[in-house]
Amino acid sequence: MHMMQDILESRTDSGHEMLRAMLSAMQDAVIVIDERGIVELVNPAAEKTFGFAAEELVGHNISVLMPSPYREHHDEYLAHYLRTGERHVLGASRELVAQRKDGTSFPVELAVTEMTVGGLRKFTGVVRDISERKRAEEALQRRKQDLDLALDGADVHLWHLDCHSRAMHCFARLPQALGLKPEDVRPELEFWISLLHPDDRADIMQCLADVGHAPPGPMDKEIRLRGSDGEWKWMFVRAQVVERDSAGAPLRVAGSCLDITRRKEAEEKMLLLAQHDALTGLPSRALAYALGERVLASARRDGLRSAVLFVDLDRFKPINDTYGHEAGDAVLQEVARRLTGCIRAEDVAGRIGGDEFMIVLADVDGAHGAARVASQCIASIVRPYAYKALELHLSSSIGISLFPGDGEDIDTLLKHADAAMYHAKECGRENFQFFTNELNVRAANAHNLERRMRCGLRQHQFKLYYQPIVDIDADRVIGAEALLRWPDSGVAPEQFIAVAECTGLINQLGEWALGEACRQQRDWHSNGLGDITISVNVSPVQFRQPGFRCMVSRIVTECGIDPGWLQLEIAENIVLQNFAAVLDTLRALRQFGTHILLDDFGKGYSNLSYLKQLPVDAIKIDRDVVRNLDTDRGDRAIAAAIINLGRELGLQVIAEGIESEATLQSLHARRCGAIQGFHVCHPLPTADFENWYRIHAQHVLM
Numbered sequence: 082m083h084m085m086q087d088i089l090e091s092r093t094d095s096g097h098e099m100l101r102a103m104l105s106a107m108q109d110a111v112i113v114i115d116e117r118g119i120v121e122l123v124n125p126a127a128e129k130t131f132g133f134a135a136e137e138l139v140g141h142n143i144s145v146l147m148p149s150p151y152r153e154h155h156d157e158y159l160a161h162y163l164r165t166g167e168r169h170v171l172g173a174s175r176e177l178v179a180q181r182k183d184g185t186s187f188p189v190e191l192a193v194t195e196m197t198v199g200g201l202r203k204f205t206g207v208v209r210d211i212s213e214r215k216r217a218e219e220a221l222q223r224r225k226q227d228l229d230l231a232l233d234g235a236d237v238h239l240w241h242l243d244c245h246s247r248a249m250h251c252f253a254r255l256p257q258a259l260g261l262k263p264e265d266v267r268p269e270l271e272f273w274i275s276l277l278h279p280d281d282r283a284d285i286m287q288c289l290a291d292v293g294h295a296p297p298g299p300m301d302k303e304i305r306l307r308g309s310d311g312e313w314k315w316m317f318v319r320a321q322v323v324e325r326d327s328a329g330a331p332l333r334v335a336g337s338c339l340d341i342t343r344r345k346e347a348e349e350k351m352l353l354l355a356q357h358d359a360l361t362g363l364p365s366r367a368l369a370y371a372l373g374e375r376v377l378a379s380a381r382r383d384g385l386r387s388a389v390l391f392v393d394l395d396r397f398k399p400i401n402d403t404y405g406h407e408a409g410d411a412v413l414q415e416v417a418r419r420l421t422g423c424i425r426a427e428d429v430a431g432r433i434g435g436d437e438f439m440i441v442l443a444d445v446d447g448a449h450g451a452a453r454v455a456s457q458c459i460a461s462i463v464r465p466y467a468y469k470a471l472e473l474h475l476s477s478s479i480g481i482s483l484f485p486g487d488g489e490d491i492d493t494l495l496k497h498a499d500a501a502m503y504h505a506k507e508c509g510r511e512n513f514q515f516f517t518n519e520l521n522v523r524a525a526n527a528h529n530l531e532r533r534m535r536c537g538l539r540q541h542q543f544k545l546y547y548q549p550i551v552d553i554d555a556d557r558v559i560g561a562e563a564l565l566r567w568p569d570s571g572v573a574p575e576q577f578i579a580v581a582e583c584t585g586l587i588n589q590l591g592e593w594a595l596g597e598a599c600r601q602q603r604d605w606h607s608n609g610l611g612d613i614t615i616s617v618n619v620s621p622v623q624f625r626q627p628g629f630r631c632m633v634s635r636i637v638t639e640c641g642i643d644p645g646w647l648q649l650e651i652a653e654n655i656v657l658q659n660f661a662a663v664l665d666t667l668r669a670l671r672q673f674g675t676h677i678l679l680d681d682f683g684k685g686y687s688n689l690s691y692l693k694q695l696p697v698d699a700i701k702i703d704r705d706v707v708r709n710l711d712t713d714r715g716d717r718a719i720a721a722a723i724i725n726l727g728r729e730l731g732l733q734v735i736a737e738g739i740e741s742e743a744t745l746q747s748l749h750a751r752r753c754g755a756i757q758g759f760h761v762c763h764p765l766p767t768a769d770f771e772n773w774y775r776i777h778a779q780h781v782l783m
Contacts, residue, residue, distance in 0.1 A: 105125050111205065120140065123139065133182045318337070319339075358431075369441075386447055388450070391480040393478050395475060420458055480499060480514055502514070542567060548757055549761060556781055664694065678735070683719055739758030
């Protein structure tokens, strides 16, 4: 915080850049307020924690982040401190309750530091969301209470043994604990040995044989004794030689027995809890693997067939994002109940990830039997879920591998079922697919391609190519779409982008592409190449990242370009996933000044009720519609409808994939605003695009 104070007092651009970089790197939320309680600065972690954009907080009172009654009394507390110096929060971390933008309250750990900048008092708060820690503490407390109850009422029973006569005398409480009548108890060692569990007997006999050589101090053992009802009681036995003869040989051994049966039961219960998913009650990954291996061992021994199902929920994340984790947890619990209802007692079902489940089917009728269970699971999961007054919907994609044909162990079978599950998602979701060797080859190829891509990123092998966007009426270049390419790799963009989206590499690739495009636009503007808009494609995976809009504003600011010269191309299908969150992000980007283009319009996702609500500037007609414009009457009608729709909504309409003069003239006749495609110009490397632009910036189509 002293460094932050020094940076603030420096009042230089470099100082503020250092401050922004420092705050952006911090994982905890940081908020700076003045002595009136007005927010002056927040970092990205604070935006993420509280759900507010920076501009929604800066200039407003910090009390917007507090629930009642803190909100109403905050100004009073602050004024009291400024007047008296009496501390309540300063100087130490405290646990408080905060409030997000959506009105939900959550526990936080707050540390406040006071500093003076330019003679003015400032307060810096570091806020950490401790919701997970609180939940863990509550769960631990509950388990501790269970264990305390299990141990309550434990009794200690005393005994002593004459080593020469082997007479063993016990106080009456031990026989009572075992349910033995006094007349049934014989005061001899052999009687008590006869009550020992067979698995414990050899160990105790060895201890008795070695007692003469036992080191000083007590010896501890956990044993089982049979009660009168035939049940086994766990005892913690502590024994010590208390009397020896002149030669050091033991004469008498004394000890105690503590009934630990309840503790053992509690430990077994704790072990059971540790091996089971706390939310759904299903076996966790480790236990599900162990139980699955047991099923396979039986199938291997008896020559039976088994199957492993990898179940992944479709559209679960929007439920969590829209209605909160409480709704998501309720849905997962119900999914677990439904999956359990689809299998037999000898089968195994477990939760192995957030919304991922595995099922191991014992003695299954090959592919036919596995398909029957998978169909039942899909039909069961797709039924609506009632949560409070809501009706929630989701589906599942299932991959199936068969034992022994697809693998001999759980690890291999689950990996293959996972590959089949991804194939099910590619086939449209809400279906099941069997593992094939082709999927194994595809998975290996994808892994190899991922490795090559990571190497390519480190070696700066990826490049941006640019394809001009032309205004038909003005016959001039108005923009350029930045397209990601991997020259000399032999890999098409659609191949490496698909792998990047599956592995998460798309976030790194997308951020690099956005930064490179913005820097290029700045250089073109500085060199007088023209004020052309740069369009950058945004992956759905990248768009859903919590810090996406902050990343865009940071890059645009660092590159020093006008946000209006950047256009983000958002795939139309993004809109269908959590519309409220998408709308919020798009509005923030538009407010920043960035233009938004809805890509692939007309591909089949189109929802006109969404379109009129979206803050977009342009729509791009999908190339599949444009490709058949010359020959397909239906596509011509769709293109005309999209163009008219865009005109009525005041949106620019761009057609991509123009490959012939006839297509160009057809679009011109329908008053399409702008075009791009091979007929105008192929995507070009930076230098080639610059040369082309200098020649064709005006009169492109003539």
